[in-house]
Structures are given as C-alpha cells and as structure tokens.
Amino acid sequence: MTKCFMQIVPFALLMMSGSLFALEPQSSYELLSEDLKQMQDDDFANPGMMTVDRGQELFQKPGFNGKSCATCHGDNGEKLDPEQIAAYPKYDSQRGPVTLQSQINQCYADRQEEFPMLYDADELIALETFVRYLARGEKVNVDISGSMREHYEAGKEIFHTRIGQRDMACVHCHEMYAGQRLRGQILNQAQINGFPIYRITNGTIMSLHEKYIGCYGTLRAMPYEPGSQEYIDLEVYMNARGNGLPIETPGVRH
Ligand code: HEC
Ligand code: HEC
Structure with missing residues (x-):
C-alpha cells in the first residue's frame, strides 16, 4: 500500500508542475520576423555590435595595476575558451554559482586591482556582451550536478511560482502558452541564449537581470536587485533548461 502511494505521489507532482510535457528548447530567434533575424545575423546591421565594440575597448584598457583583460586573455580574448564561456554559470565551492558577469567582475577587482563594479554596471554589461560574443554559436552547456543542483531547483521553483497582482508564473506564459499570441506577439520560451540583447524600442542593450526586472514589472510584482541570489538561481535554471541552444x-x- 505505502509502496504504491510512493509511486503515485511523484507522478501526481509531475502532472501538476507540467514537467511531464518537457518542452524541446527553442531559441526566441525562431519566432523573430525575417527583418529582425537578418539584423541579428548581420554584424554590420546588428546594433548590439556597438556594445561588443565597447566591450572590446574595455577589454584592452589597463586597470589600476597596468594590466588589462587582454594582458592575460589575449588581445581579442583568443585565449578564452568558448566552451568554458558557454558553461556559465559555473559552481565554485567558495562563491557558489558564479555568473559570467561575476567572473568578469572578480577578474577586474582581483587581477586588475580595481574596485569591483556594481552588478549590471554599463561597463560590466559591455564586457559581458563582448566575452559572450566570443562564444557565439557555441552550445550552452551548464552543469547542474553536485551542489549546483539546489540552485537549479531554487530557480525552477521561482519560475513556477505565481507572483504579483497578475498572480501568474513565468511558466504560464513561457511554457504553457508559449507559441500562442499575446497582444500581437508570439510568446517565446524565454530562452536566454541571446543575452545580453539589443532592444530596438529602447535603443539600448539589455542585460538578463534587467529583463527579469522588466518581466516582474509586467506581472506587477516586486522585483529583486540585479545580481540577487534569486536572479542568479533563475539564471542557472534558465540556462540549463536551454542547454544545447547556441549562444546568439x-x-x-x-
Ligand atoms: C592577471 C591576469 C588576468 C587579468 C588581468 C584578467 N583575468 Fe580573467 N582570468 C584569469 C585567470 C587566472 C582566470 C582563471 C583561470 C581560468 O579559468 O582560465 C581567469 C578567468 C576568466 C574567465 C573565465 C574563464 C573560464 O574558463 O571559466 C573569464 C570570462 C575572464 N577571466 C575574463 C576576464 C576579463 C573580462 C577581464 C578584464 C576585466 C579579465 N578576465 C582580467 C586571469 C586574468
Ligand atoms: C503575462 C505573460 C508573461 C509572463 C507571466 C512572463 N513573461 Fe517573460 N515575456 C513575456 C513577453 C510578451 C515577452 C516578449 C516581449 C518582451 O521581451 O518584452 C517576454 C520575454 C521574456 C524574456 C526575453 C526572451 C527573449 O528571447 O527575448 C525573458 C528572459 C523572460 N520573458 C523572462 C520571464 C521570467 C523570468 C518570468 C517570470 C518571473 C516571465 N518572463 C514571466 C510575457 C511574460
């Protein structure tokens, strides 16, 4: 009797969370208009390339101790391994999950002897955009084994929890209704392989945590700070759920 109960309960939980219908990851790119696809694919037309260029300048700019990122990682970052970039966030036994942005900031502070920047500072987003651009086409491959697992689970929990005055969860729009239209737009899966992204409407680059804050606003929920543990856990979960998608x-x- 108990044994039978044990078998049924996990099944019922799976049904409720909708995870029985595991979705095949699809890049938001697939749902873009032909114009936007072309703009993204063409480095001369993609306005996000201005941020890549800005990031490259910063990459070569000497820090307090005279060293630049380029001193250690190659003039144009050629000593950085794209496979490793695509593996962020990575787990560190002392720091927990480390996002690409925190890794860059740590190098900036420790290895250039600068004051660390605030999470999502413009210059940090530019450096992150440049470094991730170096891994364009590389498949996202975040390892959630070991201690990373609990951060993946925490992010998944947030993704599935109803929030705000709209009382909706990320999973509603981005999985259950993904592919359907909402006010003229087709709802994507909120895959994050293209981040940081360039928003034409705003005319600026947008980091992942800024986008999270935007979606919290849409749901009329209190957002967390950029770099908060909640957003880092979401970043771990959402990257892993899109493992295999190419960085864009x-x-x-x-
Ligand atoms: C004095 C040398 C030095 C400087 C300057 C430096 N780094 Fe690093 N960086 C390292 C070392 C050492 C590591 C850790 C070893 C490794 O993982 O490759 C590392 C790791 C990294 C990683 C992760 C690589 C991986 O495989 O996980 C990135 C990304 C990175 N640095 C970017 C930067 C950026 C951007 C800057 C400038 C803001 C910078 N670094 C400045 C030495 C440096
Ligand atoms: C009411 C529906 C709705 C809910 C619920 C919702 N979103 Fe979104 N989200 C959207 C729409 C519409 C877009 C596309 C338009 C845009 O980017 O402004 C979007 C875009 C995104 C993107 C960008 C994807 C891309 O490739 O451009 C991310 C990331 C994202 N949402 C994350 C989240 C997270 C995290 C939550 C839960 C906290 C959430 N969303 C909840 C409607 C929703």
Missing part, C-alpha cells in the same frame, strides 16, 4: 549574443529584439 547580441540578440536583437523589438
């Missing part, structure tokens, strides 16, 4: 940074959106 800088993605272009309306």
Whole structure:
C-alpha cells in the first residue's frame, strides 16, 4: 500500500508542475520576423555590435595595476575558451554559482586591482556582451550536478511560482502558452541564449537581470536587485533548461 502511494505521489507532482510535457528548447530567434533575424545575423546591421565594440575597448584598457583583460586573455580574448564561456554559470565551492558577469567582475577587482563594479554596471554589461560574443554559436552547456543542483531547483521553483497582482508564473506564459499570441506577439520560451540583447524600442542593450526586472514589472510584482541570489538561481535554471541552444549574443529584439 505505502509502496504504491510512493509511486503515485511523484507522478501526481509531475502532472501538476507540467514537467511531464518537457518542452524541446527553442531559441526566441525562431519566432523573430525575417527583418529582425537578418539584423541579428548581420554584424554590420546588428546594433548590439556597438556594445561588443565597447566591450572590446574595455577589454584592452589597463586597470589600476597596468594590466588589462587582454594582458592575460589575449588581445581579442583568443585565449578564452568558448566552451568554458558557454558553461556559465559555473559552481565554485567558495562563491557558489558564479555568473559570467561575476567572473568578469572578480577578474577586474582581483587581477586588475580595481574596485569591483556594481552588478549590471554599463561597463560590466559591455564586457559581458563582448566575452559572450566570443562564444557565439557555441552550445550552452551548464552543469547542474553536485551542489549546483539546489540552485537549479531554487530557480525552477521561482519560475513556477505565481507572483504579483497578475498572480501568474513565468511558466504560464513561457511554457504553457508559449507559441500562442499575446497582444500581437508570439510568446517565446524565454530562452536566454541571446543575452545580453539589443532592444530596438529602447535603443539600448539589455542585460538578463534587467529583463527579469522588466518581466516582474509586467506581472506587477516586486522585483529583486540585479545580481540577487534569486536572479542568479533563475539564471542557472534558465540556462540549463536551454542547454544545447547556441549562444546568439547580441540578440536583437523589438
Ligand atoms: C592577471 C591576469 C588576468 C587579468 C588581468 C584578467 N583575468 Fe580573467 N582570468 C584569469 C585567470 C587566472 C582566470 C582563471 C583561470 C581560468 O579559468 O582560465 C581567469 C578567468 C576568466 C574567465 C573565465 C574563464 C573560464 O574558463 O571559466 C573569464 C570570462 C575572464 N577571466 C575574463 C576576464 C576579463 C573580462 C577581464 C578584464 C576585466 C579579465 N578576465 C582580467 C586571469 C586574468
Ligand atoms: C503575462 C505573460 C508573461 C509572463 C507571466 C512572463 N513573461 Fe517573460 N515575456 C513575456 C513577453 C510578451 C515577452 C516578449 C516581449 C518582451 O521581451 O518584452 C517576454 C520575454 C521574456 C524574456 C526575453 C526572451 C527573449 O528571447 O527575448 C525573458 C528572459 C523572460 N520573458 C523572462 C520571464 C521570467 C523570468 C518570468 C517570470 C518571473 C516571465 N518572463 C514571466 C510575457 C511574460
């Protein structure tokens, strides 16, 4: 009797969370208009390339101790391994999950002897955009074994929890209704392989955590700070759920 119960309960939980219908990851790129696809694919037309260039300048700019990122990682970052870039966030036994942005900031502070920048500072987003651009085409491959697992689960929990005055969860729009239209737009899966992205409407680059804040706003929910543990856990979960998608940074959106 108990044994039978044990078998049924996990099944019922799976049904409720909708994870029985595991979705095949699809890049938001697939749902873009032909114009936007072309703009994203063409480095001369992609406005996000201005941020890549800015990031490259910063990459070569000497820090307090005279060293630049380029001193250690090659003039144009050629000593950085694209496979490793695509593996972020990575787990560190002392720091927990480390996002690409925190890794860059740590190098900036420790290895250039600078004051660390605030999470999502413009210069940090530019450096992140440049570094991720170096891994364009590389498949996202985040390892959630070991201690990373609990951060993946925490992110998944947030993704599935109803929030705000709209009382909706990310999973509603981005999985259950994904592919359907909402006010003229087709709802994507909120895959994050193109981040940081260039938003044409705003005329600026947008980091992942800024986008999270935007979606919290849409749901009329209190957002967290950029770099908060909640957003880092979401970043771990959402990357892993899109493992295998190619990095497209800088993605272009309306
Ligand atoms: C004095 C040398 C030095 C400087 C300067 C430096 N780094 Fe690093 N960086 C390292 C070392 C050492 C590591 C850790 C070893 C490794 O993982 O390759 C590392 C790791 C990284 C990684 C992760 C690579 C991986 O395989 O996980 C990235 C990305 C990175 N640095 C970017 C930057 C950026 C951007 C800057 C400038 C803001 C910078 N680094 C400045 C030495 C440096
Ligand atoms: C009411 C529906 C709805 C809910 C619920 C929702 N979103 Fe979104 N989300 C959208 C729409 C519409 C877009 C596309 C338009 C845009 O980017 O502004 C989007 C875009 C995104 C993107 C960008 C994807 C891309 O490739 O450009 C991310 C990331 C994202 N949402 C994350 C989240 C997260 C995290 C949550 C939960 C906290 C969430 N969303 C909840 C409607 C929703």
